[in-house]
Amino acid sequence: MKFFFFLCFLVPLTGFSQSEKNHNPVPTKSQLAWHQMEFYLFAHFGPNTFTDKEWGEGTEPEDIFNPTHLDCRQWCRVAKAAGAKGIIVTAKHHDGFCLWPSKYSTHTVRESKWKNGKGDVLKELSQACKEYGLKFGVYISPWDRNHPKYGTPAYNEVFIKMMKEIFTRYGPIWELWWDGANGEGPNGKKQVYDWDRFKRTIKAISPNTVIFSDVGPHIRWVGNENGIAGETNWNLLDTTGFTPGAGAPPADTLNRGNVNGKNWIPAECDVSIRPGWFYHKEEDEKVKTPEQLFQLWLRSVGRGANLLLNVPPDRRGRINEKDSAALLGFKNLRDANFKDNFSLTAKKEFHYDGIIYKQNEFADGNPKTFQNPLDYSRADFWIKFDPVKRINCIVLKEVIDKGQQVKQATLYLLKGADAVKEIPLTTIGHKRIITFPAEDISAIRFVIKDAKGTAMISEIETYLVNENLIEK
Numbered sequence: 071m072k073f074f075f076f077l078c079f080l081v082p083l084t085g086f087s088q089s090e091k092n093h094n095p096v097p098t099k100s101q102l103a104w105h106q107m108e109f110y111l112f113a114h115f116g117p118n119t120f121t122d123k124e125w126g127e128g129t130e131p132e133d134i135f136n137p138t139h140l141d142c143r144q145w146c147r148v149a150k151a152a153g154a155k156g157i158i159v160t161a162k163h164h165d166g167f168c169l170w171p172s173k174y175s176t177h178t179v180r181e182s183k184w185k186n187g188k189g190d191v192l193k194e195l196s197q198a199c200k201e202y203g204l205k206f207g208v209y210i211s212p213w214d215r216n217h218p219k220y221g222t223p224a225y226n227e228v229f230i231k232m233m234k235e236i237f238t239r240y241g242p243i244w245e246l247w248w249d250g251a252n253g254e255g256p257n258g259k260k261q262v263y264d265w266d267r268f269k270r271t272i273k274a275i276s277p278n279t280v281i282f283s284d285v286g287p288h289i290r291w292v293g294n295e296n297g298i299a300g301e302t303n304w305n306l307l308d309t310t311g312f313t314p315g316a317g318a319p320p321a322d323t324l325n326r327g328n329v330n331g332k333n334w335i336p337a338e339c340d341v342s343i344r345p346g347w348f349y350h351k352e353e354d355e356k357v358k359t360p361e362q363l364f365q366l367w368l369r370s371v372g373r374g375a376n377l378l379l380n381v382p383p384d385r386r387g388r389i390n391e392k393d394s395a396a397l398l399g400f401k402n403l404r405d406a407n408f409k410d411n412f413s414l415t416a417k418k419e420f421h422y423d424g425i426i427y428k429q430n431e432f433a434d435g436n437p438k439t440f441q442n443p444l445d446y447s448r449a450d451f452w453i454k455f456d457p458v459k460r461i462n463c464i465v466l467k468e469v470i471d472k473g474q475q476v477k478q479a480t481l482y483l484l485k486g487a488d489a490v491k492e493i494p495l496t497t498i499g500h501k502r503i504i505t506f507p508a509e510d511i512s513a514i515r516f517v518i519k520d521a522k523g524t525a526m527i528s529e530i531e532t533y534l535v536n537e538n539l540i541e542k
């Protein structure tokens with residue numbers, strides 16, 4: 071009897087992964103660390119900031135670039151205050167202008183009057199990020215409308231040299247962002263990018279950098295520029311036969327991933343706080359509101375993706391007051407609405423084959439501890455409230471170190487013996503936020519209906535967020 075009880079007790083706790091049978095990719099250490107980042111800023115900055123264009127021609131005189139009060143420490147202060155974990159800057163956009171004095175171009179900050187040609191945005195920003203404890207990332211556009219070698223095999227060499235220069239001078243680089251755009255250069259030709267060589271170069275010089283492109287190798291584009299991930303969002307993607315840019319899989323596939331994808335390549339949602347990517351004064355009144363940013367959070371981070379929010383510095387070289395106000399408002403909304411996780415003080419029960427275990431690792435506020443039922447069809451997770459609680463938001467978390475497992479699940483909301491609401495869902499991943507019109511309930515029963523292997527549920531959090539913030 072004792073032995074039987076011992077077994078029953080152990081079984082639900084020691085599920086071995088069925089993914090050993092079905093191949094299920096797992097994230098690397100760098101990718102796992104990336105998932106923890108959740109939210110960081112994008113900074114589109116360059117000649118376009120001063121010409122009011124979105125795509126420069128590459129023929130703009132270098133003197134156009136002339137920020138009056140560049141202050142990268144201010145960018146970092148704003149990012150920090152907003153709860154963002156890093157900044158990715160457009161080291162080189164499609165116009166080819168380099169925000170650092172590159173040896174491999176004559177279209178750089180060095181050729182401008184700014185700081186008498188002695189300025190270096192990458193230097194200032196990389197140092198400021200270190201000072202403020204933020205991760206530093208670079209966007210480097212392979213498409214270059216200025217470089218005389220673009221459109222010839224020699225340009226691939228130039229691109230590689232530029233990357234090496236950036237990594238050596240300003241590293242460590244946490245994320246490298248490759249834009250897939252492939253337009254014509256000054257000689258009217260398009261470049262044939264040597265993606266394999268580009269990848270090998272970075273792997274050799276900076277193996278911990280996570281590389282973003284439409285198809286990874288480490289992080290994928292989410293398939294739109296609205297900041298919205300699929301409600302079903304697999305961190306997996308099949309990439310055979312695909313390339314970044316025009317050769318990428320359909321947007322829908324990028325948006326949801328592939329359930330049985332061969333590679334761990336999670337989605338990143340890039341979106342701008344303004345209509346454009348670069349700063350334009352006439353968009354000062356079109357900055358997204360804190361409430362809109364909160365909605366984006368729900369649809370990106372709340373669907374297991376990361377949010378890369380573009381906040382373009384203005385012509386002074388500072389994050390504009392309108393944008394910083396919106397960012398701080400957004401931070402306050404997150405803090406205020408996710409402050410009180412009712413699950414922490416509720417009664418938790420884990421049921422396996424109808425036997426009740428008073429285990430609470432699935433709702434103890436510690437994302438490292440979890441419940442991993444060997445056979446999900448025999449397990450129920452319960453959170454009980456006495457007296458009833460009014461809630462409209464549930465946050466689910468899966469430990470993904472050993473792969474993403476949950477395919478389908480249901481949340482049952484109960485009041486006494488009555489079922490108040492049944493909420494079906496698909497994937498969970500790093501984080502899944504579910505919102506619904508508020509209900510007074512006495513219990514939540516969470517059941518996994520289908521999984522690829524042994525799911526590790528680390529948190530089921532419950533909140534009452536401001537009604538005006540959630541989808542009706």
Ligand code: FUL
Pocket residue numbers: 124249250251340347
């Ligand atoms: C796109 C670019 O063409 C836009 O200008 C912007 O940089 C966006 C993030 O990526 O591909």
